[in-house]
Amino acid sequence: MSNDNTPSPIPAFGLGTFRLKGQVVIDSVKTGLELGYRTIDTAQIYGNEAEVGQAIAESGVARGELFVTTKIWTDNYAKDKLVPSLKDSLAKLRTDHVDLTLIHWPSPGNAVPVAEFMGALAEAKAQGLTQRIGVSNFNVALMKEAIAAVGAAQIATNQVELHPYLQNRKLAEFAKSQGIHITSYMTLAYGKVIHDPAIEAIAKAHGATTAQVVLAWAMQLGYAVIPSSTKRVNLEGNLKARQLRLSDAEMAQIAALDRGERLTDPAGLSPAWD
Template sequence: MSIPKLGIGTFRLQGDVVIDSVRNGLEAGYRVIDTAQIYGNEAEVGAAIAASGVPRSELFITTKIWIANLSRDKLIPSLKESLAKLRTDYVDLTLIHWPSPGGEVPVAEFMAALAEARAQGLTRQIGVSNFTVELMQQAIDAVGAEAIATNQIELHPYLQNRKVVEFAREHGIHITSYMTLAYGKVLGDPVIQKIADRHNATPAQVALAWAIKLGYAVIPSSTKRANLDGNLKALDLRLSDDDMAQIAALDRNERLTSPQGLAPAWD
């Protein structure tokens, strides 16, 4: 099994907005959808999928376990609730959304519960999100690196997270980049704009193509059909080594997501 290169994110999308986004995405050709328990939109995502007529076997659905559900007695029941909302018997990937604040629930406990969920057929693959090198090592110690499909992390041209990426690669753990467009900040970057002009592409396509070329999966969200269509074209954009070097030089360790009381001690 592998992690698909490009999907639709649904963070911050609610109600009819997320239904429209997922519907438009599926119509455009997307088959990967990323949601989470805390997004409060699993039921709407499930409704949009059901209405689309796209066979379940063609889809790759990811959800994430919220911190309130990390304990051994809560994780699997909460995942079953997610499956009911999503109107499916299984998801393709289940992630630990954030590590337990203050280590309240040990990594070994929730990773073991997640592995049991996979053994029960509730999820095809398991992984983590927002994990540092130290936390990834704890997860590896708990279930083995081969069991961990991905670490989904904030990663964009301004935060390239190289220490985490290097450790993950050494252990065969895939990286999924979220916020690849840095909440849209990179779209106005003059370096990325010049690269986009050279390729007759959009800045969004350049940023996504950059991440994909580095081997990361990307899950940008959009409420506009034109943007959804445009993002798909990132798969066909071929950036040069010089393009990649210019974007590599944009790294400035600018983290945009670090919620107080939730974020670990970042690398």
């Protein structure tokens, strides 16, 4: 911890739990923790916080070694709802605090103003319920509103869809200019990029998997990644991406794959993307 009471930045590598439910998520988290994962990403809407909490409790890994992220769902953005909903999440996760809490999507139809939910999130941090706060799926305009509400220094990350086919450069450059980390979700584009010939060639040159190459690419750009898997071999393989370094030429080859291909764009939730 630095002496200005600001916790250290977010870890570059973690385990995602999107779409994993019941025993499947328990097994994935337990296996991940056994293999050495220490960062776990969940959300209220995933409906798996209790299972994630159970897996952590049964893993025997000390809470102090873990970095746990959850995300507030849109129904809970109002000033009187946000903190109680986070306390619910903490009870499910079996912890007295999380390391990072994000606003999951912009408020549909701006029903709850950005200043209101960011203020409530800052209050949750002041109460010690979360060590860091941030946003997810925010465009540049919404990030500016969030910064106006609480200050850029308070916003640990913006977690967005980002992969070789959707490199989100305008957003990433704006975040960087404000000192805000980008967390890439869907870094493997639901597996689409792992069959890309350019990435296959780079993987072959390194004796690595294509997934490792893509995860290493994102981390080398300074982004955090949270890949998920239910298979032990993939969980183990993904971890090895942390040791992989790509050359400038290889990074440029992947940069050239951007085609603005967005895979997550839920109607009623998505902002006007940059």
